[in-house]
Amino acid sequence: MTRHIGRLAGVFACALLFPGTAQAHLVSTRFGDFYDGMLHPVTSLEHIVPWLALGLLMAARPQAGRWALLAFPAGLAIGVTLDAAMPALPGFGTANLVSILVLGGLVALDLPLSAAAFAVIACALGISHGYVNGTAMAATTNPVLFAPGVVMAGYLMILLTAAAGAFVTRRWSAARIALRALGSWIFAIGVMMLGTALA
Amino acid sequence: MRRGAALLALLWMALLAIAGAAYAHETPIAVLRIKQETAGRYYAQWIFQSDKGLPAPTAVFPPHCTYEAPLLDCGSRGLVGMLSVEQLDQRYSGVVIQFTRAGEKTQAYTLTPGSPSVAFGPGGGSSLAALADLMRAYILIGFEHILLGVDHLLFVLGLIWLVRSRWMLLKTITAFTIAHSFTLAAATLGWVGVPERAVNAAIALSIVFVGAEIIKLQRGQIGLTVRHPWVVAFAFGLLHGFGFSNALTKLGLPQDSIVLALLSFNIGVEIGQIAFVAVVLAVQWGHRTMMVHFDRRLDPVPAYAIGGIAMFWFLGRMSMMFTS
Structure with missing residues (x-):
């Protein structure tokens, strides 16, 4: 398990060497900064795909995976705060794309991850995605509202995806195979997105 | 659970x-009141803005009208044509225009980022499209009100x-x-x-x-x-x-x-x-x-x-x- 985490850390470290590809896009719901924060991550495939992948990973191992429900939102909060404290750090955009590969691969391989592994992966993912979401804040945005909006969106997305996945796989054993197939597709999407970004 | x-x-x-x-x-809505004083001349003023001190949006009147707040002069043609409001999406979720022609009842029009303009004719009833616009605008306002x-x-x-x-x-x-x-x-x-x-x-x-x-x-x-x-x-x-x-x-x-x-x-x-x-x-x-x-x-x-x-x-x- 430690070996797996070490490899993952290596992949993230390599990703940070690439130039940053974070494309901040401003999103306005007109309902205030909290709802803007909630909407922002769900308007970008760079966030939606890995978050769904994390949910699917949790669905395969609900007992251990539920620790991600704590670690991922915490990571997101840290990431947004980090952006406010140290803006324009390079590499997070690419790391997010690499996270699609990593999570897709983990879902496809159906590795028996421990609770600690889930917590580490989810927290690292959260920090990276939180940082990129933080870059979307305009000068007038209130971070005290925007950041919790991002955190809430992350929590809801992984919880509901994981619950739906766990619900289906408990009832139909074939769904587990479908889940792994989905993981391989996510991996392929990650390859395409990363390739496009680095081309 | x-x-x-x-x-x-x-x-x-x-x-x-x-x-x-x-x-x-607060529902971030601004209100523009336009009241006819004499033929072709109107008194136009923002009467309700944000409690947060946001500036009023900018109203763009038909080209034949000249506006020097609070007086709006549209000459012999009167206030006929398109009135639109800028910066709707950025600061305000909607603008209500209360328009009172001399000797008539006040008409209210709601502008939203999706429909930021209103056409003033010389008079007449509401079309189906206008009613649909009105429904869309107020559904959005209601939705926004409950979420906030x-x-x-x-x-x-x-x-x-x-x-x-x-x-x-x-x-x-x-x-x-x-x-x-x-x-x-x-x-x-x-x-x-x-x-x-x-x-x-x-x-x-x-x-x-x-x-x-x-x-x-x-x-x-x-x-x-x-x-x-x-x-x-x-x-x-x-x-x-x-x-x-x-x-x-x-x-x-x-x-x-x-x-x-x-x-x-x-x-x-x-x-x-x-x-x-x-x-x-x-x-x-x-x-x-x-x-x-x-x-x-x-x-x-x-x-x-x-x-x-x-x-x-x-x-x-x-x-x-x-x-x-």
């Missing part, structure tokens, strides 16, 4: 509360917490909806009048009541809301309807389509309310499915948080009643 969903929803609302929602929440209305959402959250059966929850939420629709319509149409500040304070108190009921339930006592949830929801729904009407009457309603605007606003409120209930129930289901358990010591936290936030609002709103 309920604790988790409630904690999450509470966080949601606590954060919205930070945004200054401790008092009656932390106090209403907190009350609904308390009901979800207290009502254990899904069927009873459906009846309870329906009772709340019917009740607030009654008073919203009655107050907006001017059949009853209730002081806004007193209503806002009473709404806060209704949430304190729900918080106390949750504490009672946790101590094994069966309170009124647990015994007859729909009755309590109906009674307090009447109160919350007055709160909705305060927001709506501030906008100014089109006098020739008042029922349609009212209905659309209510539809928007219901859509928002259903969306909120759906999210809370989905979170409960998600926690159940993922076997998420919370420490029992956290049990009283949501109820005290609901009661605490609401009491803070109550005191703030009471002080507003007596100090301004």
Whole structure:
């Protein structure tokens, strides 16, 4: 398990060497900064795909995976705060794309991850995605509202995806195979997105 | 499961509360009043802007009109043509234009980012497209009002917490909806009048009541809301309807389509309310499915948080009643 985490850390470290590809896009719901924060991550495939992948990973191992429900939102909060404290750090955009590969691969391989592994992966993912979401804040945005909006969106997305996945796989054993197939597709999407970004 | 969903929803609302929602929440709408003085000359002024001190949006009048605030001169052609408003999406969610021609009743037009302009003709009735625009605008305003209305959402959250059966929850939420629709319509149409500040304070108190009921339930006592949830929801729904009407009457309603605007606003409120209930129930289901358990010591936290936030609002709103 430690070996797996070490490899993952290596992949993230390599990703940070690439130039940053974070494309901040401003999103306005007109309902205030909290709802803007909630909407922002769900308007970008760079966030939606890995978050769904994390949910699917949790669905395969609900007992251990539920620790991600704590670690991922915490990571997101840290990431947004980090952006406010140290803006324009390079590499997070690419790391997010690499996270699609990593999570897709983990879902496809159906590795028996421990609770600690889930917590580490989810927290690292959260920090990276939180940082990129933080870059979307305009000068007038209130971070005290925007950041919790991002955190809430992350929590809801992984919880509901994981619950739906766990619900289906408990009832139909074939769904587990479908889940792994989905993981391989996510991996392929990650390859395409990363390739496009680095081309 | 309920604790988790409630904690999450509470966080949601606590954060919205930070945004200054401790008092009656503001709907960011601006109002432009245009009144005809003589043939071709009008008096045009922004009469309601943001409490937060945001500047008024910029009105773009038909090209033959010249505007030097507050006078609008449109010459012999009069105010005929397209009036649009800029910066709608950035600062305000809507603009209401109250237009009074000499010797005629005031007409109200609602502009939104999706339809930021209105065409003034020499007179005449409303087309189907205009009615559809009006419905869309007021549904959006209603939806926005409930999503920013932390106090209403907190009350609904308390009901979800207290009502254990899904069927009873459906009846309870329906009772709340019917009740607030009654008073919203009655107050907006001017059949009853209730002081806004007193209503806002009473709404806060209704949430304190729900918080106390949750504490009672946790101590094994069966309170009124647990015994007859729909009755309590109906009674307090009447109160919350007055709160909705305060927001709506501030906008100014089109006098020739008042029922349609009212209905659309209510539809928007219901859509928002259903969306909120759906999210809370989905979170409960998600926690159940993922076997998420919370420490029992956290049990009283949501109820005290609901009661605490609401009491803070109550005191703030009471002080507003007596100090301004």
